[in-house]
Amino acid sequence: MKKKDKVKSGIRMAVGLLLTVCMIFAGALLGGAMKAEAVAPTIDFTKTDGSITIHKYEYNGTGGEQGTGQESDKNKVPTTGDDAATELEDVEFTLYKVKDADALKAIYQGISADAMPELSTYWNSTDEKLTSAGEALSKISAKKTGSNGEVKFDNLPVGIYLVVETDVPPNVTKKSAFLVSIPTTINENDWLYDVHVFPKNATTYGKKVTLLKKGKDGTTETDLNGVTFVLQRKKVEKGEDNKDIVTWEPVTVTGKGDPVTLTTANGKIEVSDLPPGTYRFMETGIGDNTGYIADLSKAYEFVVNENGKIEKSDDDDDDSYIKINADGSAEITVINHKPDVDKKVKDKDGNWVQEADYSVGDTISYQIAIKVPENIAKLKTFKVQDTPNGIEYKSGTLKVYEAAADGNMDATKEITAGYTVTEGTPTNGFTVEFTLIPTPGKITDYAGKTICITYNAVLTDGAVVNAGNTNTVKLIYSNQIKPEDSEDEEPPSEDEIEDSTVVYTFQLDITKNGKTDSGEEPLQGVTFDLYKETTDADTDKIADADAKAAGLDTSKKWKKINSAALETDENGKISVEGLAKGIYYLVETQTNDGYNLLSKPIKVELTTKYKTDFKDTYTDDNGVIIKHEVEVKEDGTSITQEIKVNDGNNVVDTVTILNTKGFTLPTTGGAGGFLFAVVGCVVMIVGIILFKGTKKKPESE
8 A cells, every 4th residue: 555545544544533532422421322433435425314313311310321323222221210211201302413414524534624523612511502603503403302202303414413402391400412423333334324312311309398278367377278279380581682571381290290289188288399490379269268368469489499409589578488498398388368357235234245235215335346357458348337227326426446455445546547437328327448559548557456446326216126136247358369460350359257246125014903802804094104223424314302202212313214104005004115124113103093002113123034146046045035024912022933935026024013992082171071070070069968968966956
């Protein structure tokens, strides 16, 4: 062989060895199957039907063997153990041409001084992007792996190609790129035009994130079930002017393909194995948890870092809801708030209770306590409507207070701003509407606190006797908080919470009988006055002289209940309605001829017991209403017999009064008096005569 031929042969050998080294390096670095040995003279540079088949795997192990470019290399992929390789779907590969057949032939034959290409010329592995030289390459096409993790680029002419992962699942922490030569050598005399490569990606899966769902009513927290959420992953893309466009994509499966359940059970939602990225939970529905406010505007963000640990999001200024555990897992606490309303009536002893009894015309004090939700400033509606029944609201008596720290409503500070009062809506009642957004009012200063409304009312003649008069308050409020950018034109839905009090007033039936030789008969036309003890401050109290004339204890103060005389009908009956429980005194003021007036007032005690379950049934602890029937004897004494009745609408205290006949005495200053005087004189004269006639005469006579 001539010296010149030996030189050319040496150059070809050197080029072949360089190509072999590059292909081995690319295959070792990226899992590809490029094996180049000494260039054989049998390469067909005119072939145009070559192919690159990519078998993409998720693999977090350290094993595996060097590929050869053959399909049989699949047998070398680790398929057992905790770190077994699994096919990876939806990985997008983009194919670029680096060298065509002529350029490759020139390099092989030593015609060109160009060296074999290096990956770093076209791909920046640190930033995971193409270099400027890579961007100048001719793009052939982009394809994604199927469910078997495979994708094939076919009908490829001889040349050198750059394969780049341009889109990967979120759990893939690093994109890869590699060079492939068509053909590639199997051995010294064999060339492979259909190349199979088996690149692998390391993946990361997030630690467990536990969402704890709580309902808060005042200070009481309860686990809420059936609340629904959506889990979203942050996606950032470049838009016009190279500005970031942020969107949130729903997540339905984890990085391992397991379905994500987003409805609370036992007050929890648990999600794990999420790929790295930024996520957020958004509430979508409160379920059957009536009364709670669904905050559809609040995002609960967290980050899964490249190590799978959970971190707080830098984008959320308020991240108090998230707790990071030592092992990298996290707990997110989401609270739904629920306001409440509690209505009370003041009884005659000054206590705030659920039920009380009063007489018609009495002034009654009411109190409405409202637990203000902590997210009050986000609501669109927050108002109170009070509907009286059997009472008349006293205009101008309504006041709003802040509850004292100890919960005492009587020692509170008045709130004078941040609400409007509309009287007469509902009928004979009022509405208090609190000022909220878009201009927050004073009510927002009491978020998480208790305020109360007090007012007075008068029990009217229209009050229901015996069965109770229910007065109901409604707290009406938004039960949804929508995002500010919501395009939904429908206003947030509303909820109502009600509470009631009952005021009782009772009836006294009086039966007046007269005692005769043959028994008893009803007396018509007998009149009475009814009195009740009161205080010195009562402007309606009677004078002490009037109390003395009625036979009442003048050491006490008294109020006359009836404005006109109470007069018995043909059946000897009188009914007095609208009386509170307590002790009363009946004073008989006129009776029938031949009967004596009662010598002293009759004590009558209304002792009906009541207990309300606020379901239109009024019972005591034993399931019945109890009344007392009073029978008054001739001497003014009485006996009490307890009678239980099941009819809650017919509870009447009764008293039977018996009058007896006596001597008919003449009227002072009348003709009867003159006759008695004449008869008396005659009797006196006759007596004197008789007396003198019986005297002994002297013996001389």
